[in-house]
Structure formats: structure tokens, C-alpha cells
Amino acid sequence: MNIKRDFPRVTVTEKCRKRTSGGHPWIYDNEITAADDIKDGALADVVSEKGRYMGTGFFNSNSKIRVRIISRNANDTFDESFWKRRLEYAYSYRKTVMTEVDMNACRLIFGEADGFPGLTVDKFNDLLSVQILSLGIEQRRDIILPALMEILRADGARIRGIYLRNDVNIRTLEGMSEEKGWYFREENTSPLTEIVENGIRYSVDVENGQKTGFFLDQKYNRRAAASIAKGKTVIDCCTHTGSFALNCAKAGAAHVTAVDVSAQAVEMARSNAVLNGLEGNMTFVQSDVFDFLKARIEAHDRSADYIILDPPAFTKSRKTVGNARNGYLELNTLAMRLLPRGGYLATASCSHFMTEELFSQMLKDAAKAAGVDLRLIELRRQAPDHPILMAVDETEYLKFFLLQII
Numbered sequence: 174m175n176i177k178r179d180f181p182r183v184t185v186t187e188k189c190r191k192r193t194s195g196g197h198p199w200i201y202d203n204e205i206t207a208a209d210d211i212k213d214g215a216l217a218d219v220v221s222e223k224g225r226y227m228g229t230g231f232f233n234s235n236s237k238i239r240v241r242i243i244s245r246n247a248n249d250t251f252d253e254s255f256w257k258r259r260l261e262y263a264y265s266y267r268k269t270v271m272t273e274v275d276m277n278a279c280r281l282i283f284g285e286a287d288g289f290p291g292l293t294v295d296k297f298n299d300l301l302s303v304q305i306l307s308l309g310i311e312q313r314r315d316i317i318l319p320a321l322m323e324i325l326r327a328d329g330a331r332i333r334g335i336y337l338r339n340d341v342n343i344r345t346l347e348g349m350s351e352e353k354g355w356y357f358r359e360e361n362t363s364p365l366t367e368i369v370e371n372g373i374r375y376s377v378d379v380e381n382g383q384k385t386g387f388f389l390d391q392k393y394n395r396r397a398a399a400s401i402a403k404g405k406t407v408i409d410c411c412t413h414t415g416s417f418a419l420n421c422a423k424a425g426a427a428h429v430t431a432v433d434v435s436a437q438a439v440e441m442a443r444s445n446a447v448l449n450g451l452e453g454n455m456t457f458v459q460s461d462v463f464d465f466l467k468a469r470i471e472a473h474d475r476s477a478d479y480i481i482l483d484p485p486a487f488t489k490s491r492k493t494v495g496n497a498r499n500g501y502l503e504l505n506t507l508a509m510r511l512l513p514r515g516g517y518l519a520t521a522s523c524s525h526f527m528t529e530e531l532f533s534q535m536l537k538d539a540a541k542a543a544g545v546d547l548r549l550i551e552l553r554r555q556a557p558d559h560p561i562l563m564a565v566d567e568t569e570y571l572k573f574f575l576l577q578i579i
Contacts, residue, residue: 181209196564200240214308231309235348241290278368302385334358390555399424410462415442466507486524509543525570
């Protein structure tokens with residue numbers, strides 16, 4: 174039996190009902206035909222024009238995503254036990270799909286994919302790094318974060334601190350201010366910690382590192398890239414923390430050159446190499462990767478037989494997909510021209526808008542421009558701690574192709 178509904182209501186168009194009936198949680202501002210007087214961040218019921226219940230979600234008049242649905246169960250009550258159950262479900266999922274060792278550094282909450290719209294929680298050893306991008310979650314963080322701590326500690330995990338990385342301007346679109354700082358910490362806890370991923374140690378700075386401190390979504394792709402690196406001469410472009418480079422060096426690559434335009438990133442990669450005793454067969458270069466590859470081609474230096482391309486997202490909007498495709502095309506064409514026949518290419522895109530279909534066609538076009546053929550070894554996506562909801566395209570964003578030049 175359905176509980177009595179005492180939430181304010183939002184009525185949406187028939188087109189919206191059809192769009193979201195498959196499970197997509199977002200209701201846009203232009204899809205609403207009527208709404209009660211609703212406080213921003215409060216829960217509201219979404220109903221069709223015929224009054225049919227569609228779900229309950231966070232309302233925010235500041236956002237183009239006017240409602241973010243969190244439940245389609247009319248019997249749910251949104252008390253502390255509801256949020257704790259949902260946290261337990263997310264944690265149980267990760268313990269099922271990942272090994273205990275891999276839980277040292279993993280994404281515990283991945284926004285909509287875990288039923289927490291706008292919330293990201295990354296576990297870096299004994300620290301949690303948290304980013305909140307929706308007002309509804311922001312208003313309930315004092316329920317959610319302590320409950321998550323309780324779950325982790327009950328499972329034997331020691332958490333010394335929770336750091337908020339809310340220093341992103343997208344929060345202003347939700348009517349929130351930017352901030353960063355400790356939500357909780359034990360006495361003298363540092364924002365620096367050390368994680369282990371694929372047997373490699375990294376220093377992570379949750380206060381100043383990019384995004385939440387470290388990119389976890391390529392965990393298993395780094396392992397796949399390393400599986401063919403033994404004896405090869407590798408160039409890791411856009412190395413950032415050196416993660417792909419270090420995985421290849423540890424796997425027995427003959428030599429690895431790690432390239433990044435950022436001096437800070439290059440020093441971070443070098444420091445991580447020293448931390449793991451891998452600096453002996455590695456070179457670190459600060460350079461624009463396009464310029465670096467072009468210079469190698471002009472010098473007829475084809476000594477590398479394995480190139481890894483893991484650039485930042487070239488587009489964060491559908492409007493700029495064309496320009497992004499051109500960037501990916503140029504970068505991949507350069508790599509294919511530089512590699513010898515029989516060489517290997519690992520290439521990725523972390524943009525949701527650069528779909529698998531678009532990225533795959535770009536690779537075919539790059540191969541044609543470079544005058545080579547490609548053999549697909551493996552096509553991969555993000556690690557399972559960044560789960561993909563089949564009904565929510567936005568949760569699928571990472572494409573990783575492992576290829577051979579033939």
C-alpha cells in the first residue's frame with residue numbers, strides 16, 4: 174500500500190514522462206507545466222499531466238535540472254535509515270565487484286549511478302574526498318557523511334578525515350558557494366596520504382590534487398595497458414601522476430617516457446617513480462604532447478613501439494564535440510604516424526559527449542590519415558566503482574581502446 178503523499182508536486186509534460194519512464198532521473202526546467210511552492214533543495218513528487226506518480230526528487234529552481242529523482246518507490250520514506258540503506262547498498266556493490274586490495278583506493282559513491290545525485294565520494298586509503306554538486310545532497314550531508322563513516326568503520330576501515338572538494342564553479346549553478354576544507358578530521362591529520370593501486374604506491378593530496386585528488390576510473394585500464402608493456406619502449410602522453418607510465422615500468426617495459434604539459438604533473442610523476450624505485454628506466458618530459466609527438470616525427474625518431482594517450486576531456490558540452498573530435502583526430506594521427514608497424518597504441522577519451530561511436534570513427538579516420546590499419550585488442554570502459562546505469566547515458570563516459578598498428 175502506498176504511503177500518504179504529503180510532498181509538494183511538480184507536473185511534467187507527456188514528452189518528459191516518456192523520456193524518463195525508462196529510468197532517467199533528470200527533469201529539466203522546460204519540461205515542467207506546473208509546480209507547487211517548493212523550497213530549493215526540498216523533496217517533491219513528480220507527476221504526469223494525468224496525475225500519475227513518477228518519482229520523488231530534489232527540487233532546485235536555480236538549476237536547469239529542476240528535479241533530480243532519487244526514488245520511484247511511492248512507499249519510500251526519506252529518513253536517516255533510507256540514506257544509510259542506500260549507502261550500504263553502494264558499499265556492498267563495491268565489495269562484490271572489487272577485491273579487498275583494490276578497496277584501498279576506490280570511488281565509494283558515483284552520483285546518480287548510486288542514487289546520490291551530485292555526490293562523489295572517493296576513498297584514498299584513510300581519507301575520504303567528497304564533492305557535492307546538488308543542493309539536495311548539500312542539505313543532507315550531515316546525515317549522509319556520518320552514516321558513511323559508520324559503515325566503513327564497522328567494516329574495519331580506519332578513516333582519519335573527510336575533506337570537502339567543493340571548489341568547483343558548477344556549484345554556483347545550483348545556488349551554492351564554492352568551498353574546500355575539512356568536514357571531519359582526527360587531530361593533526363594531513364591532507365596527504367598514500368594509496369596503493371595495482372601494486373604501485375602514489376602520494377595523494379586531497380586538498381590540492383586535481384578533482385578529488387587522483388583519477389581512479391582508469392585503474393583496470395592501467396593494468397590492461399601494462400599487460401603488453403614488457404620489453405617495449407613506451408611514451409605515456411598526458412601522464413599526470415605518472416600512473417600509466419608507472420604501471421608499464423613495473424610490468425617490465427624497456428624504457429618509459431612520461432610527458433605532460435604541466436611542470437607540477439611531471440614532478441609528481443617523477444616523485445611517484447622514486448617512491449616505487451622505478452625511476453631508473455624512466456624519463457620525464459615537460460612538453461605539450463602535440464609538440465612532443467611532432468618533434469619526434471620530424472626527427473624520424475621511431476624508437477617507441479608503444480604510445481599511450483590519456484588526455485583530459487577535450488569537450489564538456491555537446492556544442493564543442495566537433496572541435497574536440499578534431500583534437501582527438503590530430504593527437505591520434507600523430508601517434509599512429511610515429512609508431513612502427515606492429516607497434517601498440519592505448520588511447521582514451523573521458524568525455525561523455527565523445528561517444529564510443531564517435532571516438533571509434535575518429536580512430537578509423539586517424540588510421541586513414543596516418544596510412545595504417547588498426548587491430549583492436551580490447552575495448553574497455555571505466556572501472557566498476559564508477560558504475561554505468563543503462564538508462565542514464567551520462568554515467569558512461571570513459572572509452573579506452575587498446576590497438577595494434579598493422
